[in-house]
Amino acid sequence: MRGLICYCSNTGNTELTSRYIDKNISNAQFDFYNISEGGYFNLDEYDIIGFGTYTHWWGMPEVFESFINSLNKQENKNAFIFNTYSHFSGNTQKCMYTKLREKGFKIIAAHSLRVPTSYPPKRARKKKKIKDSPNFKEFWKFNCFINKLDGYIDRISKERSVDEVKIRTNVIGFLLSKYIKPKMKDITGKKYVDAKLCTQCGECGRVCTYGAVVFKKDKVTFNKSKCRNCWACFNNCPQQAIYTENVKGAAQYRGPCKQLAMKLK
Numbered sequence: 357m358r359g360l361i362c363y364c365s366n367t368g369n370t371e372l373t374s375r376y377i378d379k380n381i382s383n384a385q386f387d388f389y390n391i392s393e394g395g396y397f398n399l400d401e402y403d404i405i406g407f408g409t410y411t412h413w414w415g416m417p418e419v420f421e422s423f424i425n426s427l428n429k430q431e432n433k434n435a436f437i438f439n440t441y442s443h444f445s446g447n448t449q450k451c452m453y454t455k456l457r458e459k460g461f462k463i464i465a466a467h468s469l470r471v472p473t474s475y476p477p478k479r480a481r482k483k484k485k486i487k488d489s490p491n492f493k494e495f496w497k498f499n500c501f502i503n504k505l506d507g508y509i510d511r512i513s514k515e516r517s518v519d520e521v522k523i524r525t526n527v528i529g530f531l532l533s534k535y536i537k538p539k540m541k542d543i544t545g546k547k548y549v550d551a552k553l554c555t556q557c558g559e560c561g562r563v564c565t566y567g568a569v570v571f572k573k574d575k576v577t578f579n580k581s582k583c584r585n586c587w588a589c590f591n592n593c594p595q596q597a598i599y600t601e602n603v604k605g606a607a608q609y610r611g612p613c614k615q616l617a618m619k620l621k
């Protein structure tokens with residue numbers, strides 16, 4: 357069986373998760389599509405599609421939603437979904453499920469994996485146990501999800517039927533993403549660039565999936581109306597030159613921490 361995993365990852369956790377799923381599935385071999393980088397792919401070439409994203413305010417990031425909207429209508433193509441989150445996954449799974457079903461995918465498995473947070477204000481507060489997640493039980497559940505998925509893929513390859521999963525709406529997550537998410541934009545505040553640190557390497561522009569980073573002469577600025585406050589520019593700046601009034605330098609998250617990389621190796 358041939359599979360494709362389409363993922364959206366700002367700071368590498370979801371990418372690591374995607375690769376870990378591939379390594380531990382024996383009944384299919386997966387190609388990867390990083391939706392932030394774009395490129396060509398043909399869904400018809402694949403028997404099963406995985407969709408993975410990070411959680412952005414209790415739901416999907418906008419760029420992931422646009423990606424799903426851009427897909428062609430399918431006829432019950434088998435798919436599975438997963439998301440990484442750090443404190444409360446909210447309604448992310450249900451949003452993914454609903455959107456992908458509208459596009460004609462049949463969702464046979466779903467999972468949310470807790471990982472260390474990439475949200476800088478939270479990291480700045482140095483909450484305890486940030487690096488511990490997923491804990492033993494959460495990691496075990498994630499491996500159970502992969503084993504089950506492997507079994508389903510085996511069934512599909514033998515042309516036996518697999519039931520669709522059922523995902524309930526998380527009412528609190530739904531309310532938060534509907535009413536609080538739009539307000540989170542202002543929480544970040546204005547972003548600044550330390551001209552002494554910035555080397556104009558362009559990394560912030562490369563990782564910004566919303567085209568909000570503007571290079572003007574020898575200055576980096578941000579287009580406020582395009583910015584979705586995903587903190588990708590802040591987290592990925594090699595010089596730690598980007599900062600806000602409340603968060604500077606120390607809370608940066610340049611890719612998954614060692615503990616997570618060890619678990620998902």
Ligand SMILES: Cc1cc2nc3c(=O)[nH]c(=O)nc-3n(C[C@H](O)[C@H](O)[C@H](O)COP(=O)(O)O)c2cc1C
Nearest residue numbers: 365366367368369370410411413414442443444474
């Ligand atoms: C702006 C922003 C919003 C986030 N919102 C949530 C959230 O609502 N719930 C949650 O549990 N984690 C949230 N997170 C944490 C990320 O989903 C989590 O760290 C994820 O693993 C990052 O994945 P990535 O490394 O693939 O980008 C948020 C992170 C950022 C930067």
